[in-house]
Amino acid sequence: KNANPVLIEVLEDVTQEPMVRHEAAEALGAIGSPESIAILEKFKKDPVVEVAETCELALERIKWLQNPDTTNSENPYLSVDPAPPAQTQNVEELKTILLDEKATLFQRYRAMFSLRNLRTKESVDAL
Known part of the structure; x- marks a missing residue:
C-alpha cells in the first residue's frame, strides 16, 4: 500500500511508455486498495487501450475484493492475478x-x- 503514491504518479505520467503505465495500473489492482478507485476510474478511458483495459481490470478486482460474498479460490501458482x-x-x-x-x-x-x-x-x- 505504501507504493500506491508512486504507482499513481507513474500511471498519470503520459510520457511513460504504455507498458510501464499498464504495469503501474496492474500493481494498483494487485494491491487492491480502495483508495486507488478514483485514479483507475479516471484512466479506464485512457486513449492507450492497454492502459485503459488494465485500469478496468484493476477496478473490477478491487470491487471483487470489497464484496463480502467473495470467496478465496485455490490458486496452485500462488500468484496475485489481475x-x-x-x-x-x-x-x-x-x-x-x-x-x-x-x-x-x-x-x-x-x-x-x-x-x-x-x-x-x-x-x-x-x-
Missing part, C-alpha cells in the same frame, strides 16, 4: 466465456485463470 478464477470448473462453460467477445474483460480473465488453474489437458486445450 482477476480471480471463475467459480465454475466446467471447461466448456469456461471456454465459452473466454471466447465471448461480448463478455466483460474481467469475466473473460476469470475464465482464463480458472482454465489455467485446472491444469488438465482439456483445460489447456481450451486455452
Whole structure:
C-alpha cells in the first residue's frame, strides 16, 4: 500500500511508455486498495487501450475484493492475478466465456485463470 503514491504518479505520467503505465495500473489492482478507485476510474478511458483495459481490470478486482460474498479460490501458482478464477470448473462453460467477445474483460480473465488453474489437458486445450 505504501507504493500506491508512486504507482499513481507513474500511471498519470503520459510520457511513460504504455507498458510501464499498464504495469503501474496492474500493481494498483494487485494491491487492491480502495483508495486507488478514483485514479483507475479516471484512466479506464485512457486513449492507450492497454492502459485503459488494465485500469478496468484493476477496478473490477478491487470491487471483487470489497464484496463480502467473495470467496478465496485455490490458486496452485500462488500468484496475485489481475482477476480471480471463475467459480465454475466446467471447461466448456469456461471456454465459452473466454471466447465471448461480448463478455466483460474481467469475466473473460476469470475464465482464463480458472482454465489455467485446472491444469488438465482439456483445460489447456481450451486455452
